[in-house]
Amino acid sequence: MLRFSANISLLFRERPLLERFDAARAAGFQAVEIQIPYEQPASRLAESARQAGVQVVLINAPMGPVTGAPGMACRPEQRATFRAELERACEYASALGCACVNVLAGRAAAPERGLCEALLTEHLSLAAEQLATVSARPLLEVINPYDAPEYLVSDFASAERILRACDARTRLQYDIYHAARIGLEPQPNLIALLPLIGHMQFADHPGRHEPGSGGLPFRQIFAAIESSAYAGWVGAEYHPTGDTLGSLDWLRAQG
Secondary structure, eight states, rough: OOOEEOOOOOOTTTTTTTHHHHHHHHHHEEEEESSSSGOOOOHHHHHHHHHHTOOEEEEEOOOOSSOOOSSEEEEEGGHHHHHHHHHHHHHHHHHOOOOOOOOBOOOGGGGGHHHHHOOOOOOOOHHHHHHTTTOOOEEOOOTTTTTTTTOOSSHHHHHHHHHHHTTTTTTTEEEEHHHOOOOOOOHHHHHGGGGGGGEHHHHHHTOOOOOTSOOHHHHHHHHHHHEEEEEEEEEEEEOSSSSSSGGHHHHHTTO
């Protein structure tokens, strides 16, 4: 049976962040993800998760000082900042008992992509070493170039190349929405990449809303994941079209 986690940075936004743990548990989730947890002390987040009886399975590493930037791990001018903020990611992962930290690459213009890819590989390996001390690992996510122009890792061929060049503890964060946004059929694509995947997320396409709002065949996709060797969490990371509880027909259908 699939294990679903709720991304409480996007879901249950009807409530303050610290109340979303309880809301997720009441809705049927046993685990949560948080994109940017750093607005709250790690101890308060951990206590909210403990009281709600949910596991925190994923956080993002700090995104960097540039507002709206999709990460900084590939940026040479942010080298010192990345390394300092990696310590904070380790602190939060340890306090939350979180096994996965998504390290977003950041943007790179065409002339600098080679240099930036080399630095990203270096930083992912460093993250793997440091996160291992708190029983966590880094993830690398592919983000489509339409939602994040010039994002360094905008296709799965690039992600595979980088993952094979860095510390083997680094895994792929596979997002079904981003795969569909770049024109792939998620079901065969994710099965092909399964040996590299450390975490999965989903939203329907088009729109990045709940399953059933777009055109993706989630019944078949979920069945394919369930029958595969994947044993990790599958994260609901979408923008509900209305209130969160009203968007959960897909979860209730899992029985």
